[in-house]
Amino acid sequence: xxxxxxxxxxxxxxxxxxxxxxxxxxxxxxxxxxxxxxxxxxxxxxxxxxxxxxxxxxxxxxxxxxxxxxxxxxxxxxxxxxxxxxxxxxxxxxxxxxxxxxxxxxxxxxxxxxxxxxxxxxxxxxxxxxxxxxxxxxxxxxxxxxxxxxxxxxxxxxxxxxxxxxxxxxxxxxxxxxxxxxxxxxxxxxxxxxxxxxxxxxxxxxxxxxxxxxxxxxxxxxxxxxxxxxxxxxxxxxxxxxxxxxxxxxxxxxxxxxxxxxxxxxxxxxxxxxxxxxxxxxxxxxxxxxxxxxxxxxxxx
Amino acid sequence: xxxxxxxxxxxxxxxxxxxxxxxxxxxxxxxxxxxxxxxxxxxxxxxxxxxxxxxxxxxxxxxxxxxxxxxxxxxxxxxxxxxxxxxxxxxxxxxxxxxxxxxxxxxxxxxxxxxxxxxxxxxxxxxxxxxxxxxxxxxxxxxxxxxxxxxxxxxxxxxxxxxxxxxxxxxxxxxxxxxxxxxxxxxxxxxxxxxxxxxxxxxxxxxxxxxxxxxxxxxxxxxxxxxxxxxxxxxxxxxxxxxxxxxxxxxxxxxxxxxxxxxxxxxxxxxxxxxxxxxxxxxxxxxxxxxxxxxxxxxxxxxxxxxxxxxxxxxxxxxxxxxxxxxxxxxxxxxxxxxxxxxxxxxxxxxxxxxxxxxxxxxxxx
Numbered sequence: 001x002x003x004x005x006x007x008x009x010x011x012x013x014x015x016x017x018x019x020x021x022x023x024x025x026x027x028x029x030x031x032x033x034x035x036x037x038x039x040x041x042x043x044x045x046x047x048x049x050x051x052x053x054x055x056x057x058x059x060x061x062x063x064x065x066x067x068x069x070x071x072x073x074x075x076x077x078x079x080x081x082x083x084x085x086x087x088x089x090x091x092x093x094x095x096x097x098x099x100x101x102x103x104x105x106x107x108x109x110x111x112x113x114x115x116x117x118x119x120x121x122x123x124x125x126x127x128x129x130x131x132x133x134x135x136x137x138x139x140x141x142x143x144x145x146x147x148x149x150x151x152x153x154x155x156x157x158x159x160x161x162x163x164x165x166x167x168x169x170x171x172x173x174x175x176x177x178x179x180x181x182x183x184x185x186x187x188x189x190x191x192x193x194x195x196x197x198x199x200x201x202x203x204x205x206x207x208x209x210x211x212x213x214x215x216x217x218x219x220x221x222x223x224x225x226x227x228x229x230x231x232x233x234x235x236x237x238x239x240x241x242x243x244x245x246x247x248x249x250x251x252x253x254x255x256x257x258x259x260x261x262x263x264x265x266x267x268x269x270x271x272x273x274x275x276x277x278x279x280x281x282x283x284x285x286x287x288x289x290x291x292x293x294x295x296x297x298x299x300x301x
Numbered sequence: 302x303x304x305x306x307x308x309x310x311x312x313x314x315x316x317x318x319x320x321x322x323x324x325x326x327x328x329x330x331x332x333x334x335x336x337x338x339x340x341x342x343x344x345x346x347x348x349x350x351x352x353x354x355x356x357x358x359x360x361x362x363x364x365x366x367x368x369x370x371x372x373x374x375x376x377x378x379x380x381x382x383x384x385x386x387x388x389x390x391x392x393x394x395x396x397x398x399x400x401x402x403x404x405x406x407x408x409x410x411x412x413x414x415x416x417x418x419x420x421x422x423x424x425x426x427x428x429x430x431x432x433x434x435x436x437x438x439x440x441x442x443x444x445x446x447x448x449x450x451x452x453x454x455x456x457x458x459x460x461x462x463x464x465x466x467x468x469x470x471x472x473x474x475x476x477x478x479x480x481x482x483x484x485x486x487x488x489x490x491x492x493x494x495x496x497x498x499x500x501x502x503x504x505x506x507x508x509x510x511x512x513x514x515x516x517x518x519x520x521x522x523x524x525x526x527x528x529x530x531x532x533x534x535x536x537x538x539x540x541x542x543x544x545x546x547x548x549x550x551x552x553x554x555x556x557x558x559x560x561x562x563x564x565x566x567x568x569x570x571x572x573x574x575x576x577x578x579x580x581x582x583x584x585x586x587x588x589x590x591x592x593x594x595x596x597x598x599x600x601x602x603x604x605x606x607x608x609x610x611x612x613x614x615x616x617x618x619x620x621x622x623x624x625x626x627x628x629x630x631x632x633x634x635x636x637x638x639x640x641x642x643x644x645x646x647x648x649x650x651x652x653x654x655x656x657x658x659x660x661x662x663x664x665x666x667x
Contacts, residue, residue, distance in 0.1 A: 129362070192403040199357055199398075200469060201391030201421045210417070214408045 029218070032294040039290020042283035049280060053100035060093035065248045076268065083268045085258060091269065094250035095276055101251045102232045102280065105166055109231035110224050112170040117177025118220065122208045124178075125185025135182070139175045147172035151234065152243060160246045165238060169231045180223050184216035191215075218295035225291055229284035236277055252277045304375075305332035306476050306509060307356070307394075312369035314348075314355045321582040325351045325364070327533045330608075333477065338503055338510045340520035340541070342556070343530035346578055349513045352530070353479045357396055358386045374476070392422040395470035399482035401462035405454035411465050412438075412450035418472040425473060437468040440505075441498060460491035467498065471506065478502075481513045496522050517560050521545060529553045532579050532589040535608060539615030549617040549624060551594045588620065596626045 033039055067087045076083045083091050124135035142150075154168040188194060189212065197211050213220075238244035239253030247254060252273040259270025310330050316323040326348040333339050341349045354360045356371055358378060371378040373394065378386060390396075398404040406414060415434045419425040425433060438446035441464040454462060463483060470478055480499065484492040500523055503510055512523055520527050520541060527544050529537040529552065537550040548554040558572035576593040579585055585592060588601040600620045608618040 192398055192400060193406040195359065196396075196398055196404040196466070196469075197406070197417075199359055199390055199396040200418045200472075201387050201389070202417065203387065203421065206417070206421065211406050211409075215406070217408075 029291075029294040033290050036290040036293065038286045039294075042286040042290070045279070045283045046287065049099055049283075050103060052096055053103050056093075056096035056100045060090075060096050062090035062093045064093045064097045064250050065089065074266075083266065083272075085255070085266075085269050086262055091255070091272060094255055095252070095272060097250045098252040098255060098273065099276065099280075101162075101245065101249065102235065102277070105162075105169065105235040106228040106232040106284075108166045109169045109173065110227045112166065113174045113177050113227050113231075114220070114224050116170070116174045117181050117223075118213065120174075121178040121181025121183075122185050122212060125182040126189050126204075126208055126212065128186070132182070135178075139178055142172075142175050147234070148237075151238060155238065155243050160243065162245050162249070165235055165245055168238075169234050172234070173227055173230055177220065177223050177227065180219060181216060184219060185212050188212045188215050222288060222292040222295060225284065225288035229281045229288075232277070232284070233281055303334050305372075306335050306374055307333040307511075308370075308372040309352075309356065310370040310372065312352065312355055312371065313367045314351050314360055314364060315367050316364040318363055318582075323581045324584065325533050325581055326355065329369075329530075329533075329535055331528055331535060331538065333509050333511060335476065336503070336507045336509050337526065338500075338512065338524045340512045340514065340524035340527040341530060342514060342517060342520055342527060344515055344578060346581075347530045348533040349515075349530055350481055351533075353396065353481055353511065353513055356479065357390050357394060358383075359390075388422060391418060391475070392424050392473045393475055394477045394479065395473070395475040396479040396481065397463070397466045397470045397483050400486045401459065401466045402454060402486075404466055405462060407454055409453075410450075411452050411454060411457065415450075415465070415469050415472055418469040422473050433472070437472060438465070440471070440502075441465070441468045443468075459487050460494060463487060463491075463495055464498065467495075467502070471502065471508070474506065475508055477509045477511065479511045479513070482515070483512070484516075484519060485514070492519070499523060517545075517556060529556070532584070533581060534589060534618065536590065536619070537615075537617040538608075539612070543612065543615050547612070547623065549611045549615065549622045550590075550619045551596050551621065551623065551626070552590050553617075554623050555593075555595075588618075596621045596623075 067089060071084060072086060074084045085091055085094070120135055120139075124132040150172050151168040154171060155164055158164040158167070185208075194207060194211055197207050202210070235244055235251065236253030236256070239251040240257045242254075242257065244253055245251050255273040256270055256277070259266070259268075259273065262269055309332065312326060312329045313324070314326040316325055329348070329352055331339070341352065343349050351360065351364070354364075355366050356373075356378065358381075360366060366379060369379070373389065378389065381389070405411070409417075412434050415437055416430050419430045419433065435446050435450050438450055443449050443461055443464050449457070449461070454465075457465060463486075467483075483499070484495050487495060496519060499510060499512075502508070503523075510523070512520065514520060524541050527538065527541050528535050529544070529550065531552045537544065537548065537553045544553060545557060548557055552574075555572055555574045559574060561571060574593055579589055579592065585602075586605075587603050588594070588597070588606055591597050591601040594601065598621060604620070606618045606620050608616045611617045611622055611624070
């Protein structure tokens with residue numbers, strides 16, 4: 001008993017010092033993130049944008065599709081802060097609704113990509129062998145086909161709708177996350193705690209989602225943060241081409257497309273959605289960079 | 302007679318690599334009685350861990366159990382389907398590993414991991430799981446168990462991590478605990494504590510323990526019986542005191558000679574076993590220890606010795622055995638078959654031989 005009792009006070013001393021600077025992975029990461037000003041500003045901007053999008057669900061200054069609430073092509077005025085478009089619709093209202101579309105597309109695509117990527121990547125990386133060969137080949141094939149072609153074909157075949165656009169986008173960007181998770185699983189499966197879990201009789205599902213996935217979460221979150229802006233950009237691009245979400249739904253891409261046609265008459269119709277889009281994309285990318293630096297120290301330069 | 306809980310018969314595990322078939326474990330047979338403590342010793346790469354992994358069905362590609370039976374409580378583990386085997390792992394046979402830090406999942410709390418070990422099986426009723434977790438930490442003498450239960454592995458010291466691993470191993474009250482080098486990553490004082498803990502737990506829970514180690518001192522401190530492995534085979538087995546007192550296989554003899562002992566004669570030289578273990582892809586014919594054996598005879602190069610009784614409860618696989626070697630040495634009739642003498646290639650052959658002779662002249666026991 002003496003042997004056990006002696007280290008006790010030592011242990012308590014050690015634990016109290018450790019607790020003070022207790023650095024769980026997440027808390028440590030958040031602290032690093034808070035010190036990154038650009039990422040912080042981006043996060044604040046994105047939260048505000050999110051609020052705007054939610055508000056737009058219930059209230060916009062003018063109904064988004066009401067024609068002639070303002071003079072056609074009129075520039076910014078106090079009544080219509082961002083002016084009006086070719087049908088006299090209030091541009092601010094339409095941009096607010098557009099924010100909601102863009103964010104929904106981005107977040108939904110990211111969620112789908114996350115789901116597919118995690119399941120596919122874990123399966124390939126953990127089981128290796130022919131399973132991995134098949135999945136890796138499929139991933140490479142998807143990389144090989146131009147994303148725009150896939151998206152255009154899918155939207156054409158499935159029809160133009162919000163859901164189909166999200167599906168089309170997810171189908172073209174899921175590979176990055178799948179490949180990342182596969183790599184993580186390949187290396188984590190060799191770690192001793194996975195072997196220990198296996199030796200303690202853990203079920204395969206538990207090993208995959210309970211032991212391997214939590215250890216890969218940092219890089220996965222970072223990767224998914226980068227999926228959001230590419231999905232938003234891709235949706236805007238499809239809408240700009242006229243194969244995205246059908247009118248009258250106001251999306252930033254569609255508004256910009258209308259703006260181009262009236263560029264000489266009313267440049268603000270192109271300008272404002274473009275600014276909104278650019279700033280949003282930048283914010284997501286800055287935030288992603290910040291998250292990477294904070295949570296994925298291995299990739300830090 | 303008491304039925305052994307684990308009876309391994311003629312087990313062979315090979316690894317099919319690009320360079321060839323690595324015959325890591327060949328024809329290994331041994332058994333473990335309920336509550337018994339058995340040590341498996343041998344140098345790195347002699348097949349100790351692979352034997353343990355084979356028992357638990359954890360050998361992964363490109364490895365494969367190619368032959369044998371692993372009877373556990375009367376059931377052949379090799380014939381079970383993966384789900385049945387999974388249910389035995391951790392519930393009836395638990396394993397603890399060498400490095401407790403890398404064996405614990407770094408992002409999950411200790412307590413959670415202990416509870417997980419119980420949740421993987423239905424042996425412990427759900428209501429008891431949370432309660433029993435803290436109890437287990439107390440049982441393995443982790444101070445302040447209630448609070449430490451919520452800690453992450455990095456907040457534990459090395460010894461406490463190994464205690465936590467042992468707690469996980471004991472979570473489902475297994476009949477057999479396989480400890481693969483449980484103290485190798487720990488410093489000496491902590492090693493002693495962990496060994497004491499294992500000894501106590503063996504008494505308290507009655508779980509049989511297979512202790513895998515390259516450290517003879519640890520075997521002496523914990524085990525009742527010892528198996529000596531060399532190049533994938535068991536070359537000697539028997540009760541610990543008996544093996545330490547009068548080893549019969551030259552490999553065991555050399556191993557014991559290479560460990561300093563507090564009670565040994567100061568003038569006695571420590572022996573190092575020259576050469577390396579054989580290539581497990583391309584094994585020598587005859588006895589696998591023949592390139593390094595100081596007592597080999599011609600027969601050792603042609604026929605592989607089988608393991609047979611050399612004393613009560615003691616078996617060895619050797620044509621010569623130390624009993625005969627001593628006898629012949631005293632009679633001055635032993636043949637000099639060292640590489641230096643045979644071919645003149647080994648410059649130190651002579652001297653080494655002289656050392657061995659000098660060392661062999663006095664028996665190990667004092």
